[in-house]
Amino acid sequence: DQQVKQNSPSLSVQEGRISILNCDYTNSMFDYFLWYKKYPAEGPTFLISISSIKDKNEDGRFTVFLNKSAKHLSLHIVPSQPGDSAVYFCAASEYGGTYKYIFGTGTRLKVLA
């Protein structure tokens, strides 16, 4: 039972354009969502998070949107840079950012120069 899903296993975007990564969840108890970036054989690096009381959070080139009614969140990266190429995981938690996370399946982003 995959509670957090990322339906696009891969995405290619031209440098300078917008990258949109999507994530869907089924558990209505989730109240905190995060995006992590991961390179092979390394641990995930935190990018941005959002609480369920918000519908948008922005940090530099990264913006996360949350649609609770649709149980959907997305990460926008603009402008995309070649250094953004990595695997992106969304994660969800029932009790904020310090509780256990359920990770999505990941989306491999490739930004083409």
Place this chain on the structure above:
Amino acid sequence: GAVVSQHPSWVICKSGTSVKIECRSLDFQATTMFWYRQFPKQSLMLMATSNEGSKATYEQGVEKDKFLINHASLTLSTLTVTSAHPEDSSFYICSAVLAGVETQYFGPGTRLLVL
């Protein structure tokens, strides 16, 4: 700040041996640490929650007698894979919680290969 280290970064062992993986929070105290496992091209799966001074809480399907977790101090949690078998070969990642910060900080991971 908020650096988490893991040791070793990779290990190869024979089937039937036990392997210990350390997770350390280098510049902060972590009352809670988590252990995840990632198989190739798959997601990170939570194995257990480790709280300092108490028994770990294991996720459904994770054998507590096989994956021994000890969180003896506020900066160190260990995961011991007992009697390792080839199917235990995976990438093991720990994370730590910094009080007052709503996120987990992840270690670099440990790749285990059981022959």
